[in-house]
Amino acid sequence: MMAVAAGAGLEVRNLTKHFAIGGGLLGPQAQIIRAVNDISFAVPRGTSLGLVGESGCGKSTVARAVLRLIEPDAGSVVFDGIDVRAASGSALRALRRRMQIVFQDPYSSLNPRRTIRQALEEPLWVHGRGSRKDIAEKAETAMAEVGLPKDAIDRYPHEFSGGQRQRIGIARALVLDPELIVADEPVSALDVSVQAQILNLMEGLRARRGLSFLFVSHDLGVVRHFCDRLCVMYLGRIVEQGVTADVLDRPMHPYTKLLRDSSPVPDPKARLVMTRIVGEVPSPANPPPGCTFHPRCPRASGPCFSELPQLVHRTADRLVACHWPEDWPIPA
């Protein structure tokens, strides 16, 4: 784990979340979905950490569990030295102000019958942040900060384009002056040109306000651009963690390598020369024994079939959960 001084940013340890499905009187047999298993990471103040992985890897569950939008089952979440899981009442409210979320689809997270002003002012009322005049002013400042015209504040969500709505989503997260933003696929629904606008906007905010980001994405290009550090998730576990560019340029976990090699880049000379990618992600209700990646792994052998590899330091700045990492010779 990265050394983080107490009281500086977010620290998550051994976070676990299991869901039970089925099991009603007439329903199918109960199953446990192990969505998030034993996840640890830190987001020091002012930095951004990316969580990447394919659908069902648990990255969004982690994002929500950190904010307790989903209650975690085990593990600790500490923000600036305060235990988020133990907090309740006014302490939790104070924490929620400091940790805000931006969703993928701002349209479904904005009430279509309320104006942008109402959407932006509501959190300020809830948290009792000043007089009527202060609140109105704060909402207008937030509009300007995300690059929207102030006079658009009395319009309704449907009057805005996708990129503008995402700006509104960001403005709503900003009005409370948070310190950490959890962004769950914030640019995935946007066109490339608009995506670049939103990424630049978030980068500017990060620099100006010293914001930290927990950034969930499936797009390695976006993550490479935005995140200092990267956690690669597979079936509810972190399989590799390190400095973003370094992890992508020299992946040590075979899954990271597969993910990188499958990400198309705009260069026909770099066409995928794929060693037959086989198989799909197994169900988290019924993960394979041993290393959960072994059924798809070209390097699997020996202990991979029976023993779950632990996430350990391979270099000073790289954690890998693999019995045969890419920098080792292929097992005989």
Place this chain on the structure above:
Amino acid sequence: MTSASAAALDIRNLRTEFKIGEGWYPAVRDLSLSLAPNETLAIVGESGSGKSVTALSILGLLPRAGARIGAGEVLFDGRDLAKLSEREMSMVRGNAIAMIFQEPMTSLNPTMTVGEQIAEAIVIHRDGSRKAAMAEALRLLKEVKIPSAESRIHDYPHQFSGGMRQRVMIAMALACRPKILLADEPTTALDVTIQAQVLLQLNELKQAYGMSVLFITHNLGVVAQIADRVAVMYAGEVVELADVDTLFARPTHPYTEALLRAMPRADQSSDSLDPIPGSVPALTAMPPGCAYAPRCPYRQVRCEEQRPELAPAKDASHLVRCPVRIAAEVSA
């Protein structure tokens, strides 16, 4: 460009219009493209560029009210598809021209097993017994590499993963040995490792079946992976047309260049992204001159007055709708 007689599909001056208020406004303007036999032509563009409307126009799938083909021809097999009746068109669609879409679940019938659905297509377009059709369906499922196809042929669409459903759609599209496969964002909803599998498979099947593929996507990375030639669309027009190597080595239209600069890459670090300022003009408010002029850094006075033609750049097969950049490239 290939001559009309050799082309598998020849679109000439297509103009597709939508009714907004009292007027008809073109969403696709003077689009001419020809698809050579066994070629993959990618149409790339952002939301509202007219790429999907082009596909729907070819297939005669435009909504009956409020949309029309205002001008132009879609020549296939000596006939103009734009002039066929719905009955005649339904004999072409799914037969000589097959299609796959982004969301396989919305194109599959949830109450029929996948085997029955594939067999149905075969029985409708090719005479023969149901039994023979089911045997062919099994062969197709094996061809698209559905694991344990013998048992899965009796499964329903909801029992398949997203990637497997798209394979079922591909199997169904292949059922009548089409000459042309129209693929509209076929991998957009898939995870990258599954996307890579499907792209590789489409390429193999194209060779095996000798098909031409019209591949519509918003993702320049995917274009670089799969295309032989590329048409970049903006505001209903083709703004650049070139073979894939030329397009990525020498992007000449300012919009193509801007798109590439706005895209973060997984394989390279970038300090900053250059978003494209402004937004796509509305159908009802197309600028009189070049549609991209309001957002273009190379804009000159003539750009705002005169609509540019698609003209050859340095070599005759590289067409660009921008006299300013063509002049710069030729003199360079």
